[in-house]
Amino acid sequence: MFPHPGWKLRMRRRGSTRAALSTYHDRMPTVAHTKLGWLLVGLWWTVLGAEPDAETAWKFVVTGDSRGSRQQEVLGPVFREIVVAVAAERPALVFFTGDLAIGPGARVKFDAWTNALARVYTAGIPVYPVRGNHDLGDDAGWRAVFGSVIPSNGPPGQQGFTFALTHRNALFIGLDTYSPLPLKWLEAIVATNRLPHVFAFGHQPAFQTDHMDALDMDVPARDAFWKALKKAGGRAYFCGHDHFYHHTRLDDGDGNPDNDLHQIILGTAGAPLRDRWRYAGENSLWTPVCVRHESQYGYMVVEIHGPKATFTWKHRAAPASYVPAESFFYVIPGNEAE
Numbered sequence: 001m002f003p004h005p006g007w008k009l010r011m012r013r014r015g016s017t018r019a020a021l022s023t024y025h026d027r028m029p030t031v032a033h034t035k036l037g038w039l040l041v042g043l044w045w046t047v048l049g050a051e052p053d054a055e056t057a058w059k060f061v062v063t064g065d066s067r068g069s070r071q072q073e074v075l076g077p078v079f080r081e082i083v084v085a086v087a088a089e090r091p092a093l094v095f096f097t098g099d100l101a102i103g104p105g106a107r108v109k110f111d112a113w114t115n116a117l118a119r120v121y122t123a124g125i126p127v128y129p130v131r132g133n134h135d136l137g138d139d140a141g142w143r144a145v146f147g148s149v150i151p152s153n154g155p156p157g158q159q160g161f162t163f164a165l166t167h168r169n170a171l172f173i174g175l176d177t178y179s180p181l182p183l184k185w186l187e188a189i190v191a192t193n194r195l196p197h198v199f200a201f202g203h204q205p206a207f208q209t210d211h212m213d214a215l216d217m218d219v220p221a222r223d224a225f226w227k228a229l230k231k232a233g234g235r236a237y238f239c240g241h242d243h244f245y246h247h248t249r250l251d252d253g254d255g256n257p258d259n260d261l262h263q264i265i266l267g268t269a270g271a272p273l274r275d276r277w278r279y280a281g282e283n284s285l286w287t288p289v290c291v292r293h294e295s296q297y298g299y300m301v302v303e304i305h306g307p308k309a310t311f312t313w314k315h316r317a318a319p320a321s322y323v324p325a326e327s328f329f330y331v332i333p334g335n336e337a338e
């Protein structure tokens with residue numbers, strides 16, 4: 001009855017994939033109830049002979065900066081391709097790191113953007129955007145278009161823009177980086193969180209990479225945010241604003257690269273590409289270490305399988321062809337045998 005007939009084959013495939021991946025692992029404290037949860041799930045599999053992948057694996061997609069290079073252009077040629085590719089991924093959720101169209105923000109543009117994503121919405125996949133600088137200017141329009149999807153649990157004055165939501169075994173925090181960083185709200189959210197995977201996303205990078213208006217314009221707030229995300233068990237902050245793919249590990253100086261938070265810039269959904277980058281901002285306690293930079297379009301798929309999260313950057317290899325270009329994973333400590 002157990003294992004499933006395909007189990008061994010699947011395990012071998014995963015094992016061979018693992019060997020090819022670059023990795024980072026953490027040493028976060030293991031949440032006791034999580035261990036109990038997985039024990040219970042394991043027993044359930046054993047008793048019922050359920051197939052683990054089908055029961056636990058799920059994925060989400062992140063991309064941003066879909067705006068074209070022309071005023072009023074919402075569905076440019078690259079974004080058109082990415083919508084098709086993302087829908088084909090069949091993710092459980094999509095997160096979008098802002099800049100839907102060239103600004104100023106307006107309801108007519110937000111409506112056009114959701115229409116452009118019709119293929120994703122009609123597949124039953126919810127899409128959660130945060131605002132970029134080009135989306136500012138029509139708060140009521142934003143709330144009218146996205147208010148039925150974005151949870152209204154944000155801090156005072158930021159409802160509809162900053163939010164938190166959970167899916168399966170993950171907590172997601174969407175930040176409106178054009179409002180003050182809501183540190184008290186964030187602390188309250190993570191204080192009650194018991195889910196093992198924690199991800200945050202916003203438009204502006206926390207650490208300067210190209211644009212100079214990163215979150216380090218307010219260093220104490222940025223530092224407090226980064227520490228809170230790390231303390232909550234966060235492993236990655238997704239953002240946009242800079243028009244390229246850029247993966248940075250923020251070395252915290254404790255000698256262990258495996259417990260560092262990563263910043264992943266995904267301004268790659270259609271805006272004109274740039275290639276200049278340097279870590280010239282206020283980096284405070286952290287040393288940015290470039291893991292990968294690529295001036296190319298694409299999106300990131302994150303697959304969650306129990307305590308393991310596998311990140312895959314899919315870049316545009318040719319028109320309408322998006323293929324893996326970088327992959328890495330972590331496993332929640334205490335579950336490495338997964």
Ligand SMILES: [Ca+2]
Nearest residue numbers: 252256257260
């Ligand atoms: Ca470290």
